[in-house]
Amino acid sequence: MTSTHAIEAEHLVKHFGDTVAVDDVSFVVPEGSVLGLLGPNGAGKTTTVRMMTTLTLPTSGTARVAGHDVVGEPDAVRRSMGLTGQAATVDELLTGRENLRLIGQLYGLDKGYISRASEDLLERFSLGEAGDRIAKTYSGGMRRRLDLAVSLIATPPVLFLDEPTTGLDPRSRVELWEVLRELVADGTTLLLTTQYLEEADQLADNIVVIDRGTVIAEGTPLQLKDRSGAAALVVTVSEARDLDAAEALMRPHVQELHIDHGARQITAPAEGLGHMTRVAGLFDESGIVLDDIGLKRPSLDDVFLHLTGHRAEDGEAEAGSDGTGATDQSREAVR
16 A cells, blocks of 8 residues: 555455454555445445444454544544535535535634635535525435535545435436546545446446455456456347348358347447458448447446346345444534
8 A cells, every 4th residue: 555545445344243244345546536336235335435434443454544544543534534425414404505614613614714615615516596595495416416515615635425326317417427527637536336337437447346245356447347248249220121131241250140130230249440340341332221330348237247147236235333224324423
């Protein structure tokens, strides 16, 4: 581990009675990057975040945030990080602006700074016009944005996001992704837990895949996709009646073919961009009209299925500190 790592975990283990929730998890997150902690419900993602953010003690192993040990220097860790849990923890009886100012006061920040930072954050998260409305009138997407803004009032260099877009509609999810990209561009380090495979693909520089409390794979999104198989060449003909002719045309030039009559598609193992170009040339000379031809890489969903034998959404609820599935996301615990 080096000083350029904003987040470090080494052989983290967490037991709840006889249940092993996290088993020998290790990873590092370089400064100014995004780590996606990917896995189904019950994989150990939230428990790992709770250890990293001082909400629960590791059974064994070590972790550091911004250079501070989570067990030996918990106060320093809390001053160096922000946390957005699975459920928004803003006070719904306060306005958006009051929520920000309250948390700034709890951090002991200067009143002038709190005022300026609150206005900046409200604007940054598109909440300026709603700043004087009480939070219970906010939509789900607005509450999540306010929750994230609250986490940033003290400008922490490290931000933990535990499934931050759970429950959001697709538009709100994409809007939040844009905000997170801006934070990283400004130098913030993110650890993002998610079971949305597209989210990890969109945001993460590196991904650690956890299943049943254990790290089963890690790498960049592209590296993980490459593990689950080669890209496929997909040809879509304009007319279903041309499928047989297209199959006959391709058969001498590919190892195997899969025909999808409903989608008017022929799929074959791809041997690279040059191979696709040669096949496209065959169709140019054949008179068969194509709607599309291209290379399709495995998705992260394919990766997860390949690694675990099940899809990411197939897990069970993760046990909390009492082993019942409850998780305490109280922000007061980290302030």
